[in-house]
Amino acid sequence: MTPTSQSYDLAVVGAGICGLAHALAAVRRGKRVIVLDRDAQANGASIRNFGFITVTGQQAGDCWRRAKRSLEVWIEIAGAAKIPIVQRGLLMIARRLEARAVIEAFLQTDVGAECRLVEPNKLANYGSSLRAGEFACALYSPHEARFESREAIPQLASWLGERFGVTFLRETAVRAASPPKLETSRGPIEAEAIVVCPGDDLTALHADRLARYGLARCKLHMMRVRPDRFDERTPAVMSDLGMIRYLGYAELPASQALRARLKAEQRDHVDAGVHLIAVRSGDGTLVVGDSHHYAATPDPFAPAAVDDLILDEYAHVFAGARPQVVERWTGTYASAPDRLMLVDRPCEGLRIVMITSGTGASTSFAIAEEVIAELYG
Ligand SMILES: Cc1cc2nc3c(=O)[nH]c(=O)nc-3n(C[C@H](O)[C@H](O)[C@H](O)COP(=O)(O)OP(=O)(O)OC[C@H]3O[C@@H](n4cnc5c(N)ncnc54)[C@H](O)[C@@H]3O)c2cc1C
Numbered sequence: 611m612t613p614t615s616q617s618y619d620l621a622v623v624g625a626g627i628c629g630l631a632h633a634l635a636a637v638r639r640g641k642r643v644i645v646l647d648r649d650a651q652a653n654g655a656s657i658r659n660f661g662f663i664t665v666t667g668q669q670a671g672d673c674w675r676r677a678k679r680s681l682e683v684w685i686e687i688a689g690a691a692k693i694p695i696v697q698r699g700l701l702m703i704a705r706r707l708e709a710r711a712v713i714e715a716f717l718q719t720d721v722g723a724e725c726r727l728v729e730p731n732k733l734a735n736y737g738s739s740l741r742a743g744e745f746a747c748a749l750y751s752p753h754e755a756r757f758e759s760r761e762a763i764p765q766l767a768s769w770l771g772e773r774f775g776v777t778f779l780r781e782t783a784v785r786a787a788s789p790p791k792l793e794t795s796r797g798p799i800e801a802e803a804i805v806v807c808p809g810d811d812l813t814a815l816h817a818d819r820l821a822r823y824g825l826a827r828c829k830l831h832m833m834r835v836r837p838d839r840f841d842e843r844t845p846a847v848m849s850d851l852g853m854i855r856y857l858g859y860a861e862l863p864a865s866q867a868l869r870a871r872l873k874a875e876q877r878d879h880v881d882a883g884v885h886l887i888a889v890r891s892g893d894g895t896l897v898v899g900d901s902h903h904y905a906a907t908p909d910p911f912a913p914a915a916v917d918d919l920i921l922d923e924y925a926h927v928f929a930g931a932r933p934q935v936v937e938r939w940t941g942t943y944a945s946a947p948d949r950l951m952l953v954d955r956p957c958e959g960l961r962i963v964m965i966t967s968g969t970g971a972s973t974s975f976a977i978a979e980e981v982i983a984e985l986y987g
Pocket residue numbers: 623624625626627628629646647648649652653654655656657658659660661662663664782783784785807808809810811814815830831832900940941942943964965967968969970971972973
């Protein structure tokens with residue numbers, strides 16, 4: 611029997627983290643699942659990101675709760691699926707007193723409970739590569755985990771196939787999806803239920819439904835750098851600019867003073883949506899980013915000036931010479947004006963799930979558990 615001649619309990623469109631998370635949630639309920647993707651291999655946001663499963667800094671409420679649950683799932687499956695956890699924890703550096711005030715306010719919140727403030731004289735414990743003497747303090751969060759996405763996502767797909775018998779049909783464009791049938795470039799496929807996880811494709815499937823959400827796409831610049839100093843004790847690092855982007859900090863009243871100061875001192879960074887995330891890979895390189903430019907169709911160009919803004923913030927946080935940039939790329943994700951994710955329900959047995967913010971690596975497993983639970987009652 612070929613994959614197209616069988617029928618399935620669930621067809622998932624899209625083999626990014628969102629689609630794979632739905633496949634996992636469904637096979638854990640004993641469902642027979644097929645995953646379809648138009649690309650021959652993973653190529654979307656899910657392999658272009660930091661692989662940074664971020665809990666601290668996510669918007670308090672559903673997003674934080676989903677990130678916490680998704681982190682548990684990542685850690686649960688990492689061993690069985692042979693996906694190495696490359697790095698744990700987050701050090702949120704406060705370069706300015708206004709940023710320290712945000713950290714102090716964050717620590718008063720429920721979601722700050724397991725985090726702690728690190729005074730400058732204790733920062734040496736987190737590695738010698740930081741300009742510790744120049745900081746006002748840092749926040750340490752124990753939650754975060756980092757996976758090498760370009761390896762983790764293919765590995766997760768292989769494990770779903772081998773361990774749970776999920777069928778993968780790649781190089782297959784889905785042209786229509788309404789249960790119990792999908793029209794694909796390889797012919798029709800039957801499935802009782804369908805979950806569409808199209809990433810930032812706003813038009814191929816159910817464009818009329820998606821048009822209601824005012825969606826755009828966001829382009830991000832990313833780099834892999836080889837620093838001259840490297841200290842394995844250093845967790846993932848972020849800094850002041852991240853505190854006006856990540857809603858867990860940005861929604862605190864204390865962030866207003868920081869925002870005003872950053873607009874005065876780092877106007878170009880703020881305008882380009884630049885902030886610093888630096889995460890480590892197994893080979894001694896760091897993945898560093900990013901920036902945010904919004905459009906219906908972002909242009910494909912990656913001006914060096916934007917990379918320079920990211921590297922400028924990097925140089926304020928990390929000591930040593932300007933690092934060698936060994937790789938550059940851009941990625942895009944769907945963006946909504948008023949929500950971090952959406953679940954659309956066009957009819958019984960059909961769900962469209964889109965992560966409309968830069969949080970999909972951190973939240974997809976929990977979102978998928980919720981969607982599959984609701985779909986199957
Ligand atoms: C540069 C960058 C950095 C990021 N950093 C982080 C981070 O540190 N932490 C975090 O939590 N999130 C991060 N994100 C966000 C996160 O990567 C995304 O939210 C997440 O990957 C979205 O997953 P997805 O499966 O919805 O989309 P994708 O990974 O884009 O997958 C969608 C898939 O659907 C397929 N597809 C679409 N339409 C069809 C069709 N009609 N037929 C067949 N196939 C179809 C596509 O081919 C694609 O493979 C980042 C994103 C980017 C771009």
